[in-house]
Amino acid sequence: MISISRRQFLAAASATAVTSMTSPSFAASANDELRVVVIGVNSIGNTHLNGFPKVPGVKVVGACDVDSAALGKRAEEFEKKFGYTLKKYDDLRRVYDDPNVDAVVLAVPNHWHGLGTVWGCQAGKDVYTEKPCSHNIWEAGQMEKAAKKYDRIVQIGIQRRSFTHLQEFFKEVQDGVLGKVMHVKGLYLTRRDSIGRPTSPPKPLPTVNHDLWCGPAPTKLERAKYHYDWHWFWDYGNAELGNNGPHILDLCRWSIGAEEFPTSVSSIGGRYAWDDNGQTPNTHILRYEYATAPITFEIRDLPTETGKKDTCKYMGLSYGIVVEGEDATYVGFDTGKVIDKSGKTIREISGNTGTDGGRQLHRENFAKAVRSRKTSDLNCSVKTGHLSTALCHLGNISHRVGKPIGLNSLSEQVAQQPLLTDAAGRMLEHLSANGVDLPSASVQMGETLAINPKTETFVSSEQANQLLRREYRAPYVVPENV
Ligand SMILES: NC(=O)c1ccc[n+]([C@@H]2O[C@H](COP(=O)([O-])OP(=O)(O)OC[C@H]3O[C@@H](n4cnc5c(N)ncnc54)[C@H](O)[C@@H]3O)[C@@H](O)[C@H]2O)c1
Known part of the structure; x- marks a missing residue:
């Protein structure tokens, strides 16, 4: 279970917009359940919906998509397979507002990776962002700054790492x-x-x-x-x-x-x-x-x-x-x-290449770093x-x-x-x-x-x-x- 003080703190966070304050980091105890929401569930997000529940200590608690058909289909499939109901979100900002979410998986198109990660960090969530890291070079720098400033664990989905x-x-x-x-x-x-x-x-x-x-x-x-x-x-x-x-x-x-x-x-x-x-x-x-x-x-x-x-x-x-x-x-x-x-x-x-093209090992690595709170534990x-x-x-x-x-x-x-x-x-x-x-x-x-x-810029x-x-x-x- 998550510690009482942390739950109380999170409950106080705003539920109307993306919170711009950080919540306390995911508790370090190995017994605490890491509550994950997958954002973008049409294709690769579905492999995360199926893979994250198999990571010890992780519970997938919700799914988010702007396509109600993809969201409905994946939530139904999930319930049949895992035997419980996922919370459904149609806007990622509502995921970030939710104090009962510790981490998110961003399996959305590339143009959302930068902003989705920055907002996630600002809201106190740890983030597993699919590859490519960003849609452009500048926003990757902003993602890096946000992870550092809000002390978040951000893994990029380049799984062979x-x-x-x-x-x-x-x-x-x-x-x-x-x-x-x-x-x-x-x-x-x-x-x-x-x-x-x-x-x-x-x-x-x-x-x-x-x-x-x-x-x-x-x-x-x-x-x-x-x-x-x-x-x-x-x-x-x-x-x-x-x-x-x-x-x-x-x-x-x-x-x-x-x-x-x-x-x-x-x-x-x-x-x-x-x-x-x-x-x-x-x-x-x-x-x-x-x-x-x-x-x-x-x-x-x-x-x-x-x-x-x-x-x-x-x-x-x-x-x-x-x-x-x-x-x-x-x-x-x-x-x-x-x-x-x-x-x-x-x-x-x-x-060992694990399952799901290496993604399962990468998910396990993410969960490990979320528990240790050390970016140096991340493989990517x-x-x-x-x-x-x-x-x-x-x-x-x-x-x-x-x-x-x-x-x-x-x-x-x-x-x-x-x-x-x-x-x-x-x-x-x-x-x-x-x-x-x-x-x-x-x-x-x-x-x-x-x-x-x-400077990571072109010379001339x-x-x-x-x-x-x-x-x-x-x-x-x-x-x-x-
Ligand atoms: N690591 C890997 O091996 C791997 C493999 C495939 C795809 N990917 C990456 O995963 C991402 C998704 O790829 P895909 O093939 O699943 O794409 P897709 O287009 O099939 O699915 C994307 C889903 O995200 C949803 N979405 C879009 N904007 C959203 C938002 N703001 N909030 C919530 N949901 C939103 C869409 O409605 C759709 O359901 C891409 O960035 C891709 O590069 C990584």
Whole structure:
């Protein structure tokens, strides 16, 4: 049970608005039940509804969603499975007002991660925020400040950070087990479909509070499918780079212990083969410069060739990383292997990945840190999540301030950069196999942008610096002073 004094204190808190005072931290006793509400339950939030009750000492007490259909469905399923009724909230501010809630899981679209986390911290809740850490670089800093100021535990949902075998192996990589690392390559080679081009203006689902769904972002609606497809519009999502990129780029950065921003970023990308109104690239190559080793990242959302269902592979991987050392190479994702120069496997890297793609271990880690009240116990603090997510934002900014060039001049443009020459060659072959007419198509040649890792800003592009943050739609504004 929670201590009496804490309950009394919490009961006194305002029930009408997001409280701007902190409540006492979750009691340290291992016997106290941690009361969790999942916010956003359509898709990944549902895995949290099912996973958090299995964490010892955690009770899921409620669910919140702006879509009454998703909320009703998930609450009913939960009751059938776990045998008790969840409290339902249609506005996250009411969750934050509720003194009977200790922690929240933010499984809402990206444009809500910053404000949802800051409000949660201000209201005295601990927060598990899904990846990407933030929708833009500036608001991640505000999240970090809020967590510190209100002494909150904030975990970012980049769950492979909770794999002990990777924690141990990447330490070895940093200590030189592969020899000097020359290059780290990230890969996210998947297959998606066109989202279509609505012929008449789409309408929000009748069950959704669209104003609250949009929150900090504009309310215009350009997608036919309401949920999930927001990833492909800059106002709400962050492209495939900010969707699955945080997982992959986190592994890249973690493997070499790169604990700050890179010194430069470049990008090459476009949206091909689909006749739709999505805004973000479905084919993207990134390069990040670090003193330790450069990181490149290849993203493809198109299949191996037109009409096929399979996805591309590189060294046997569709998703994952290749760490090229002078002596040996690591190839892996959740688990992996070390190969020698002849390609022979000399070591397997594996361990406990838990259930639900690693999320269960990550939930357990969150609960542990909430009890200990130590951010240092978290496997993915805001700082860690921010550094990995920032790589996605930096790449998207390079893309957005870039200029279109003819695809057939791409090879010439990257001729002086061997790592990009290889990747661009693969990209051209792949696009051709997907029916793209190379001589007539164009590609967005992102600007190569120098970055100051200390200030986390671009050195000389005002246009790029403008994209470090967004305009917030009142009253959904991430405050300057958290
Ligand atoms: N860690 C992982 O492996 C992983 C996997 C998938 C998704 N995610 C992340 O989880 C988040 C959600 O993804 P999804 O695929 O479930 O998206 P989704 O669009 O399917 O579902 C989002 C839900 O949030 C609700 N919502 C929107 N604004 C809300 C608000 N203000 N208050 C309450 N509910 C609100 C929506 O109505 C919807 O039900 C994204 O940020 C995504 O990047 C993480």
